[in-house]
Amino acid sequence: MTPVQEAKRYIDNAKEILRDKARKEEGYYQDAKYVKLAGHAAYTGILVALDGLLGKKGKGRKDVDWYKQNLAKLDKRMLNSFVSAYDILHLSMAYDGIPDAEVAQTGLKRAESIIDWVEQRTVTA
Template identity: 65%
Template sequence: MPNTVQEAKRYLDNAKEILREKAKKEDGFYQDKKYVKLAGHAAYTGVLVAFDGLLGAKGRGRKSIEWYLQEVGKMDKKALTSLHAAYETLHLSMGYDGNQSADISAAGLKLAESLINWVEIRTAAA
């Protein structure tokens, strides 16, 4: 299990590096949408990798955000709210829309980090 948390942190570090090195921040906005999208996708994938280590296999079919939300909702309502916010911020706003606001990206990365840490604490206690 700790391997999935380490892998998740690696994805998050990659997202931060993409924004820092390639997206070119000026006056609170990233100048290159492509790199915002890549960073959002990397950070969101990191969150899912962490949760995969905690939740395990689904059974049948591909996992969806609805499945993750349902499983996390059984464990912790606060984590459920954070996961939903991370989905909307990292996956939709950054990953799909390429929202260039540095504040949005910072909030998304902070959510990702807190969720990965939440999973790390849960797996350590198990």
């Protein structure tokens, strides 16, 4: 399985968690536990895709700043999309469990656009 295929699997899992377990009512998810799991899954999908494109870091663990620095060298617009996805998926959803379904959908759209961007770059490489 390629990194992009794996990343898409993470996004599918996040959507499934929200759809089947988070219980959406009137535009808000009722179970923060599943919002957190979905946010983490979607953000991890982004990182899996980016890892396939950007490769390995020299020493230590990768962190959000490492991804930002490397994306800034490649595409400023995608850097902005990544920062937005990080704020929504990792901070708002995975940590805070924000229940707003529109926010979650925006985060998932950002994740999909980043993964599609990686896929286009790896196809042409």
